[in-house]
Amino acid sequence: MKRFVLLALSVAISTVAFAQKYKYIDSSKVMGPDSYLKDIKAHPETRLVEIKKYIPEIALDIRYATTNNFTHQQMYGEARAFARLPVVLALKQVEADLKKQGLGLKIFDAYRPYAVTAHFYEVAHDTNFVADPRKGSKHNRGCAVDLTAINLKTGKELDMPTGFDSFSKKAAAAYMDLPKAEIANRAILKTAMEAHGFREIATEWWHFDFNGWSEFPLLDIPFSEIK
Structure with a gap:
């Protein structure tokens, strides 16, 4: 979650970031494009894949490819969502389970380059x-997704305690001073995700980390370098 200024500036900043040492973490702890390619040659089952290609029916609302996010600036040059292959296969199972209830998933964000996480921290220091860029994010590992549930007939999002990326106390996964419908909808999403290897985080109802x-x-x- 961060703050580029214009798309062109965003691309320029990220390009530089991939070629230089990092401000908050030893560069040896972050895998760049060349190291990643070598790694997935040895372990193709762990590669990043595009979610939409594996789950065509899933909805996308990639907020960081727009100005409709907490920074009010465009973070990504492309409105695409990626995750590690095991994560995407688990999401496919979640989507299938929800479909039985007339529901589906909408993705706000998934894999996020480390440089973006470091930039987010400079915008909002509240960890x-x-x-924390000194530790990195599960998003940077391709193992976290930000999402919500939608009604498949209407395409509308279910009523939830807050919108995506809210810093409100109502965003907490266990916050209960809410309308019954919002609590129930949040529980539907949590139950479906946890059944397939995801765990919610305490501060954000929309954020789920993949086990392992x-x-x-x-x-x-x-994104442009993910094959």
């Missing part, structure tokens, strides 16, 4: 809502 995320390295690869 309750943005990842610690086995995957931090990545700093622009």
